[in-house]
Amino acid sequence: MLPWMQNHLSGLEYGSVLDLFGGTGSVSFMFKQMGKRVVYNDHLQFNHLIGKALIENDNVHFPEAEINNLFTGVPETDFIRNNFKGIYYTEDENCELEVVAGNIRKLRAGSYKQALAYYALFQACLVKRPFNLFHRANLSIRLAKVDRNFGNKTTWERPFEELMTRYIKEINSAVFVGKEKCRSTCFDALDAPVNVDLVYIDPPYLFNTRGNETSDYLRCYHFLEGLARFSEWESLIDRETINFRMAPEQKNRWIDKESIYESYDLLFEKFRDSIIAISYKKGGIPSVEFLRKQLKRHGRRVSTKTCHYKYALNHQNGNASKNREVLFIAE
Template identity: 30%
Template sequence: MARGREELALKVTAVYPHRAERYPQLRYMGSKHRLLPWIHEVLSEIEFSSALDAFSGTGCVGYLLKAMGKRVVTNDFLDFSYQIALGTIENSSTILSEDDCAMLLDENPDRASFIQRTFSGIFFTPGDLLFLDNIWANIPRLPTPYHKSLAIASLVRACVKRQPRGVFTVAGDPERYKDGRRDLRLSLEEHFHESVALYNATVFDNGQPCRALKADVFAVPPDDLDLVYMDPPYVPRADDNCYIKRYHFLEGLASYWQAEGTEILEETKVRKIPKRYTPFSYRRTAVQAFEDLFRRFAGSTLVLSYSSNGYPDLDQLVGLMQKYKRDIQVFEKPHRYHFGTHRNVSRDRAAVREYLLVGS
C-alpha cells in the first residue's frame, strides 16, 4: 500500500441528482456512466464550486458536475466528444424542435454523396448512408452552434447504437447480424429520433456559465477552477487504447470529414482517419504525462479516475500526485466493464477495481 494512502468509508451526505442518471449512456471505452452515483458520493465530500472535466468523453461526468450546480468546463481533443459537451453542458436552453427535425430530414437536392461513396459495404445499410449524407446537407441550415451540436450528438448516438459492437474496427452490415436486437433492427433515422428526444431532455440551466473546449489537455489553461477531474486513457495490459481506431467514423461524422485530421486513409479497409497522438497511450511516455498533468493543474484539487488494469499502477500514481499535493485520499470500488473489442476479454480482465485519487 502506498505511503499516505487512506481507505475511507464514505458517509453519504448529498442526494444524487437523478438528472445525471438520465444522461444518455453511450457505449464508449472507459465511460464512467455506471459509476456516476459513486463518483457523486466522493465529489460531494469535497468543497468546490467550479470544475474542469479534462477528458470528457461522453460528457457524463461533466454533466454530473453541472447537475451538482457547479460551474463546469469540459475538454476533450475529439470533435464528437466536444460536440456532445457543447450541446449538453455548455448549452443551457436550446433544444431541437419538431420543425428543426423536419427540416433536417427534408430531401436536399444539393446533398453530397461522400458517406455513401466512402462507406458503402463497410458500415450500415445503403438507406442509412443516404440518410447521413442528406442530414449533413441540412445541418448547416440550423440556426446556432448549439442546435448543430445536439444534431451531431444525436447522430453519434444513433451510429453507436446501430453498429453491432459500438465500434468501427471491422466492417459489418447490420443486416448480417440476425440476433434480433432492437438496436440493430432500428434504422439510423429511427435511432436519430430517439436520440434527439434524449439529448433534448438533458438541456437545462444550472445558473452557471458552463463551457466546452476541444483541445489537447496540455493546451487547456490551468485557470481558476477549484477542482480538476481527470479520466485519461490508460496503457492497457494487452491490446491498445486508441480512440480513433474504434471511433474514427464518429470523429469524421462530427464535421462531415471536413475538419483537419479527418482525411480518409484510403488504404485502410474501414476507411480510418489518422491516429491522434496522446502520451497516455504509451508505456514510455505515460508516467511523464501523468506528472505533467498533476503539475499543470496543481493549483486545483485533483481528482483522478484509475482502474486496476491500467499502467502506471496505483502506488506509482499516488507517488506522482504526492509531489504536488500534500493530502492524498484513495477511494475504491469494484467494477465490471461491459465493454470489449474482443469477445475473448477474459472475466478476470473485465473485472477491475476502480479508484478515485483525490489530492488536495
C-alpha cells in the same frame, strides 16, 4: 458509479471543475447538476459538440416538429457512399446519412441547435453499430443471419429517423439552466485551461497485458469525428487502412506506453494549484501505486476509494476481482 463518485467528491471545497477527458459528458453533467461551474473538455471535435449540447447549453431545445426536416431532400455529396460502402452501414443508410448530415451542416454553425442535432446523430450512429465502435469493417456481423448471444439486432435495424427522434427527445429533456455558466472546450489535455478549483481526469485506459485498440478513441470513433469535421474528412483519411480510419494529426501521448509516465508528471505539475481527482482502473499502465507516488512527489495529500463495476457486454470481463474503479483525490 456516478452516485458513488459524487458522494466522495461532494465533501470537497470547490466551485469550478475541469473535466479534462470529457467523453460522453456524463461526469460533467453530474457536476453541472451539483451547481458547479463546469468546463467540459475533449480533444475530439465530435465530443466537443456533445459537450456543447449537453453541458454548455442551458435553455435551447431542438424543435421536435423540425426533426423530419433533417431527413428531407437529396444528398448533396456521395462522400460516405463512395468511401464507406459495405463497411459500417447499408447503402440506403449511407444515403440517409448523407442527407441528414448535410441538413445539419445547414443549421447555423456553432449554434446549440446544431450541436443538439449532432448529438442525436452521433448517438444514432453508435447504437446501430456492433460494439458501438468503428474500429473494424464489420457490417457483416450485423447483417449475418445467425443465432446471436450478444448485441441488439432489433436496435441495429431501426431507421435513423426513429433513433434520432429518440435521442433528440432524450437530450431535450436533459437541458437545464446551470447554477453557474458552463462551457465546452476542445483542447489536448496539456493545453486545457488551468484556472479551476478541481480537475477531473478520466484518461484512456492502457492495458498491461494486451493490446490497446479500444484505448485509441480516434481509431474507435473516427466516423463520428468525420461527420463533425465533414469539410476536412477526405484529407484526414488514412487510405492504407481497410476501414478508412483517420490518420492521427499528431502523436497521442495518452495511449503511448513510453510517454504516458511523463505525461502524468506534466499534468500534475500543470494543475499544481487545483484539487486533482482521477478515475482509474486497477491493473493498467501506469499502475495505481505509480500514480499515488507521483501525486505525493508533487506534494499532494492523496486518498483513494474503490468500487466494483460491471462491463456492459461482458459483465466481469474475465476476472471480476480486477474490475475495480479507483478514485484518487489529491489535495
